[in-house]
Amino acid sequence: MKGLIKRALVHTAAAPTVARLFSPLTTERATIFMLHRFEDPETGTPGHSPRALAELLGCLRRHGHAFLPLSEVFRRLADGRPALGNAVAFTMDDGFEDQLRVGLPVFRRFGCPVTVFLITDFVDGVLWPWDARIDYAFRNAARPGLELELGGRRLRCPLDTPEQRRLAVREVLAECKDMDGDHVEAVVAEVAERAGVRLPASPPAGYRPLTWSQAREAEAGGGVRFGPHGRTHRVLSRLSENEVRGEILGSWSRLTTELRAPLPVMCYPTGRTRDFGQRERRLLAANAFAGAVTAEPGYAEQGGSADARFAVGRFALPGNVADALQYCSYIETLKDRLLLRHSLSTH
Known part of the structure; x- marks a missing residue:
């Protein structure tokens, strides 16, 4: 019952006619969602439901949210204009084959671009993460x-x-x-x-990566771009400087070798604030990357420093439409500001 009430309240509060009243809170930001695996009955893989994703994309469209490619989000962050306009972008991490086979058709059905971040040694068949x-x-x-x-x-x-x-x-x-x-x-x-499990030498069904040929075919079909997620998915802050260069630039080199138009936006492995730092940001900036995304909750917001583009937050895609819609609407920002005001008034 509580879920139904929340769903009804969020849908009403996020309706375009109401949201326009609070548009100053959201005009210069975009919401980026992070996905991993997709539910796949063929392999028994648990994950995001394609049906639930389709429901969310339809709902976002009805509520007036624009779908932006991640490249455009970072271009507007760099230029400061035009306003991001409370747009929404989607990303998928790691490079499992179900992301293209199960997930990509849903995004294409709604004309929603998506970025896939690849662990390149995984795609190369060198490792199983x-x-x-x-x-x-x-x-x-x-x-x-x-x-x-x-x-x-x-x-x-x-x-x-x-x-x-x-x-x-x-x-x-x-x-x-x-x-x-x-x-x-x-x-x-x-x-x-x-x-009591014997690990296979290579990823079995349900754990296999996409292939470079599949990535090239998807790239040619439009609506998807690929970015680097490191070579081995090791936490960068725990590595030496040379190892970090190998992870970031080695991953990028494989993408530029195999694909026509890879996206120069890094996705930090594991993506917590303590998993990367100024060393990684400087390396990315020095090599003409447009920016980087984390796994910390937060928005892509215009008006920040150039350094802020190398630590852009994302939200893990919730399991229900109401929670996802709340992240995309003014509701989350309004809630945070009210909590901050309350905290300041009690100190």
């Missing part, structure tokens, strides 16, 4: 639960239900993001052993 291997081990666990020592604490992971397995994946991935590469690999091996 560590986080995907952990996901595979938990999803295919032969045991009802396991225990792990991570980050100085003991994790007890019941695995009887799909939801428990998803929670276990989230907890272990969160711990691994603050480890160096060798330690992460040790965790991957330990999780697989304790789960």
